[in-house]
Amino acid sequence: GQQVMQIPQYQHVQEGEDFTTYCNSSTTLSNIQWYKQRPGGHPVFLIQLVKSGEVKKQKRLTFQFGEAKKNSSLHITATQTTDVGTYFCPWYQAGTALIFGKGTTLSVSS
Amino acid sequence: EAGVTQFPSHSVIEKGQTVTLRCDPISGHDNLYWYRRVMGKEIKFLLHFVKESKQDESGMPNNRFLAERTGGTYSTLKVQPAELEDSGVYFCASSQGHTQYFGPGTRLTVL
Numbered sequence: 681g682q683q684v685m686q687i688p689q690y691q692h693v694q695e696g697e698d699f700t701t702y703c704n705s706s707t708t709l710s711n712i713q714w715y716k717q718r719p720g721g722h723p724v725f726l727i728q729l730v731k732s733g734e735v736k737k738q739k740r741l742t743f744q745f746g747e748a749k750k751n752s753s754l755h756i757t758a759t760q761t762t763d764v765g766t767y768f769c770p771w772y773q774a775g776t777a778l779i780f781g782k783g784t785t786l787s788v789s790s
Numbered sequence: 791e792a793g794v795t796q797f798p799s800h801s802v803i804e805k806g807q808t809v810t811l812r813c814d815p816i817s818g819h820d821n822l823y824w825y826r827r828v829m830g831k832e833i834k835f836l837l838h839f840v841k842e843s844k845q846d847e848s849g850m851p852n853n854r855f856l857a858e859r860t861g862g863t864y865s866t867l868k869v870q871p872a873e874l875e876d877s878g879v880y881f882c883a884s885s886q887g888h889t890q891y892f893g894p895g896t897r898l899t900v901l
Contacts, residue, residue: 711888723881778883
C-alpha cells in the first residue's frame with residue numbers, strides 16, 4: 681500500500697533558525713495536506729496542495745509539492761517558540777481515512 | 791463559525807465500566823470521523839460516517855466499541871466494557887470536502 685515517510689522525526693532548533701520537514705511517498709499523491717499539533721492539542725489543518733510543483737506561503741511557512749507529486753516539504757523561516765509542535769502530512773487511504781505517520785516534532789529553544 | 795466540539799474533555803473510568811464520548815461536527819458537514827491516539831503511538835482512524843450511515847468502520851478495534859450518528863448530526867462513541875488498552879485520546883473530525891477539521895479530543899483514562 682501507499683507509504684509516506686516523513687523526515688526528520690525530531691528536530692531541535694534555536695529560535696530564529698530555519699526548519700524544514702519532508703514527506704516522501706512511494707506512489708503519486710493526488711494531493712497532500714499538512715497539519716500541526718501543539719503539545720497536548722489536536723491536529724490543526726494548515727494547507728492542502730494539489731498541483732504539481734505548487735508552492736504556497738503562509739507568513740513564515742512555505743509549502744511545496746514536488747513536480748512528480750511524490751514529495752512535499754514544509755519550511756519555516758526564522759522559527760519562533762510558537763512553532764513548537766508536531767507537523768504531519770497525512771495521506772488518504774481508500775478515500776476516507778487519513779493516515780497519520782509519526783510526523784516531525786519540532787522543539788525551539790529561546 | 792463553531793468548530794468541532796467534543797465532550798467530555800477528560801474521562802477517568804475503571805476497567806469494565808462504560809463510557810460514551812460525544813462529538814458535534816461543524817454544522818453542515820456530512821462527513822464525521824473518529825480517530826484515536828494511544829500513548830506513544832500514531833493517530834489511528836476508527837471509522838467514518840456520511841450523514842447517519844457508516845461509510846467505513848475498518849479501524850474499529852473490536853466489538854466493545856459502538857459508534858452512532860442518529861439523525862446525521864452529532865455522533866457518540868461508546869466503549870463497553872472499557873479495558874486498560876483503551877486509554878488514549880479520541881479525536882473527532884468533520885469535513886464537507888477533503889479537508890478534515892479536528893475537535894479538541896477526549897482524553898480517556900481506564901484504570
